[in-house]
Amino acid sequence: MKTHHDDKGHIGRDRAADSGTAPAELLELLELLELLELDGEVLAPYFSELTGLLAEVADPAPGRILDLGSGPGTGSLALARRFPTAHVTAVDISPRMLHRLRERAAAQGAADRVSTVEADIDESWAGIGQGGPYDLVWAAAFLHHVADPAHTFARAFEQLTPGGLIAVTEMDFFPRFLPEDAGATRAGLEARLHAATDTRPPHDWTDHLRAAGFTHLDRRPFDIHLDHAQAGPPLNAYAQGFLAKLRSHATDTLGSDDLAALDALLDEDQPYSVAHRDDLTVRTTRTTWIARRP
Numbered sequence: 001m002k003t004h005h006d007d008k009g010h011i012g013r014d015r016a017a018d019s020g021t022a023p024a025e026l027l028e029l030l031e032l033l034e035l036l037e038l039d040g041e042v043l044a045p046y047f048s049e050l051t052g053l054l055a056e057v058a059d060p061a062p063g064r065i066l067d068l069g070s071g072p073g074t075g076s077l078a079l080a081r082r083f084p085t086a087h088v089t090a091v092d093i094s095p096r097m098l099h100r101l102r103e104r105a106a107a108q109g110a111a112d113r114v115s116t117v118e119a120d121i122d123e124s125w126a127g128i129g130q131g132g133p134y135d136l137v138w139a140a141a142f143l144h145h146v147a148d149p150a151h152t153f154a155r156a157f158e159q160l161t162p163g164g165l166i167a168v169t170e171m172d173f174f175p176r177f178l179p180e181d182a183g184a185t186r187a188g189l190e191a192r193l194h195a196a197t198d199t200r201p202p203h204d205w206t207d208h209l210r211a212a213g214f215t216h217l218d219r220r221p222f223d224i225h226l227d228h229a230q231a232g233p234p235l236n237a238y239a240q241g242f243l244a245k246l247r248s249h250a251t252d253t254l255g256s257d258d259l260a261a262l263d264a265l266l267d268e269d270q271p272y273s274v275a276h277r278d279d280l281t282v283r284t285t286r287t288t289w290i291a292r293r294p
């Protein structure tokens with residue numbers, strides 16, 4: 001782990017680039033970064049509902065929050081907004097993600113309440129522990145990345161104060177955006193695209209949380225369905241990003257007529273392109289497990 005503390009409470013190297021990252025990987029990282037930021041914008045009503053639920057459950061309000069695998073800080077910043085006196089420690093392996101998080105925290109006027117720790121969560125937690133003990137641990141779309149989730153849950157448990165909360169969220173499936181008849185050819189293009197790419201079952205962390213010693217377990221599904229007006233203009237870029245990502249995984253599995261129809265939908269020069277249309281919606285479910293350290 002590489003750390004330094006600067007006068008703004010930042011822990012970690014303040015550099016924008018992930019040195020040693022190959023160009024293709026860097027492109028993928030930047031695409032992911034953009035999608036994660038758009039996620040926070042498009043799904044703002046969902047984040048507000050989820051952090052509102054945490055505010056109801058946490059008593060007193062958390063003073064120290066740990067965001068594991070923070071990315072560019074969609075969760076960290078939503079939590080900093082919800083809990084205006086809390087300090088958030090955001091941990092990620094990627095300096096570029098953390099650099100962006102610091103920029104966004106500054107833009108939100110929360111730079112002095114958000115610290116970053118550049119660390120591989122599979123290795124030492126020495127730097128992570130410096131911001132603790134914590135009253136709330138948050139991990140969104142992250143725990144499937146770690147080598148040993150059971151070990152990570154046990155370490156998260158150790159970082160919490162007695163009575164502290166953990167909130168673990170997973171995306172149950174990639175969001176859907178298109179109307180049934182969006183493709184230039186047969187109806188149901190998006191369903192076939194998902195069938196051609198989505199093979200993993202959703203994650204379930206119930207047993208892991210119990211095994212780590214957490215109690216008062218609450219498993220909350222969030223059904224998200226927003227139309228274009230509710231999601232706002234970033235929905236077009238968000239849909240474009242997800243569909244392009246799925247497209248890149250479907251080259252060998254989706255029929256050639258569907259691939260052509262999808263390419264036309266992703267072509268920004270087409271009038272009916274995903275980049276311009278106003279009949280998109282976002283439909284997905286996410287699950288959050290909330291549990292307490294006794």
Ligand SMILES: C[S@@+](CC[C@H](N)C(=O)[O-])C[C@H]1O[C@@H](n2cnc3c(N)ncnc32)[C@H](O)[C@@H]1O
Pocket residue numbers: 036039068069070071072073074075091092093094097119120121122139140141142145146
């Ligand atoms: C899918 S993103 C989720 C980001 C964020 N939690 C969100 O919901 O927007 C996963 C993040 O985990 C980070 N990551 C992956 N493996 C990691 C590890 N071993 N240690 C720390 N961070 C890791 C990645 O750099 C990435 O930012």
